[in-house]
Amino acid sequence: MRARGGYEVSSIPLVDLAAQHAAVADEVASGWQQVLARTAFIGGPQVTAFEGEYAEFVGTRHCIGVANGTDAIEIALRALGVGAGDECIVPANSFVATAEAVCRAGATPVLVDCADDGTYLIDAAAVEAAVTPRTRAIIPVHLYGQAAPAERLMPLAEQIGACVVEDAAQSQGARRHGTGAGALGHAAATSFYPGKNLGAYGDAGAVLTGSDQVAARMRIIRDHGSPRKYEHEVVGVNSRLDTLQAVVLSAKLRRLAGWNAARRAAAERYDILLSGLEDVVLPRTLEGNEHVWHLYVVRVPERDRVLKELQAAGIQAGIHYPVPIHLTAAFAGLGVAEGAFPVAERASRELLSLPLFAEITAGQQERVASALKSALR
Numbered sequence: 001m002r003a004r005g006g007y008e009v010s011s012i013p014l015v016d017l018a019a020q021h022a023a024v025a026d027e028v029a030s031g032w033q034q035v036l037a038r039t040a041f042i043g044g045p046q047v048t049a050f051e052g053e054y055a056e057f058v059g060t061r062h063c064i065g066v067a068n069g070t071d072a073i074e075i076a077l078r079a080l081g082v083g084a085g086d087e088c089i090v091p092a093n094s095f096v097a098t099a100e101a102v103c104r105a106g107a108t109p110v111l112v113d114c115a116d117d118g119t120y121l122i123d124a125a126a127v128e129a130a131v132t133p134r135t136r137a138i139i140p141v142h143l144y145g146q147a148a149p150a151e152r153l154m155p156l157a158e159q160i161g162a163c164v165v166e167d168a169a170q171s172q173g174a175r176r177h178g179t180g181a182g183a184l185g186h187a188a189a190t191s192f193y194p195g196k197n198l199g200a201y202g203d204a205g206a207v208l209t210g211s212d213q214v215a216a217r218m219r220i221i222r223d224h225g226s227p228r229k230y231e232h233e234v235v236g237v238n239s240r241l242d243t244l245q246a247v248v249l250s251a252k253l254r255r256l257a258g259w260n261a262a263r264r265a266a267a268e269r270y271d272i273l274l275s276g277l278e279d280v281v282l283p284r285t286l287e288g289n290e291h292v293w294h295l296y297v298v299r300v301p302e303r304d305r306v307l308k309e310l311q312a313a314g315i316q317a318g319i320h321y322p323v324p325i326h327l328t329a330a331f332a333g334l335g336v337a338e339g340a341f342p343v344a345e346r347a348s349r350e351l352l353s354l355p356l357f358a359e360i361t362a363g364q365q366e367r368v369a370s371a372l373k374s375a376l377r
């Protein structure tokens with residue numbers, strides 16, 4: 001883009017996948033060559049290897065690769081026996097997929113507000129208030145890269161005979177009180193969509209659990225309900241992790257801790273650059289959390305105008321999420337009126353995600369900060 005003075009200034013993307021690719025390009029090329037030579041594109045040793053590596057990384061017993069994160073949530077719920085007539089408690093401030101997967105499993109999403117503490121994570125008190133005799137699952141979303149307080153939800157779930165299914169799509173590598181996000185509940189789902197902290201080269205996802213029985217059900221459901229060839233125990237889905245994606249994910253997983261550390265350093269730099277701005281509410285890390293900064297989300301007044309000014313300055317900020325789930329057309333049928341979730345609704349009007357990726361430079365962050373400051377003036 002061209003600056004006012006007439007010289008060229010490069011724009012700053014929200015995420016930059018090119019540098020990540022450069023780091024793994026050789027490893028991916030040689031791994032893909034092996035897959036192509038054998039023409040075995042589904043399953044195989046690469047998928048099994050990645051599943052083992054990722055389970056170890058999270059610190060749980062089982063990881064089962066699936067086709068995407070939305071399928072992963074559905075498969076986790078179904079493996080835990082959640083289905084028709086059941087209710088699942090879901091935060092209103094999340095990507096729509098969290099609620100969508102509940103419907104796909106045949107259950108009904110019951111939305112709740114998020115906490116008004118700078119984390120925008122599911123509000124544990126609101127979860128408790130939303131429990132009914134039909135509640136079978138609680139789905140905390142580890143939003144923006146930090147874990148929701150699952151330890152507050154587990155005793156409640158156990159008391160009412162429900163399960164906790166973590167939506168860990170935005171939290172690869174995050175920890176809460178030392179336990180990996182994805183190992184905090186009864187089961188978890190994650191997404192390896194390209195822009196996530198651990199991203200594939202297309203769609204991919206995984207389910208996680210510490211239970212051998214639940215894992216066995218997950219394996220069957222993801223592959224046409226089939227434990228063995230020609231045997232179909234339940235009506236399942238076709239949701240497998242492609243071999244080519246497993247190669248990419250294994251290569252990137254080896255570098256993920258380093259990339260997450262770089263994201264953390266960048267978040268700390270934003271904290272300093274943006275400190276003392278009266279109008280800006282900075283993101284807060286919950287006590288006990290190791291945050292992996294999938295997104296750096298600030299709250300600003302006149303967000304839409306600020307976003308436009310940043311865009312005009314060549315800065316690709318984002319919004320996560322512009323419409324809370326209860327106000328989307330897709331979920332109008334739930335009958336939840338505007339005003340029901342004031343924290344999530346305000347968040348949808350005021351949150352702004354600043355560019356953040358492992359390779360972002362101090363200079364780029366300074367440009368983001370000064371553009372934000374002049375937009376707020």
Ligand SMILES: *Cc1c(COP(=O)(O)O)cnc(C)c1O
Pocket residue numbers: 068069070071094095097098141167169170190191192193203204205
């Ligand atoms: C990305 C994401 C999903 C869905 O993952 P897909 O792989 O795109 O299906 C679900 N929940 C959250 C919170 C996400 O960010």
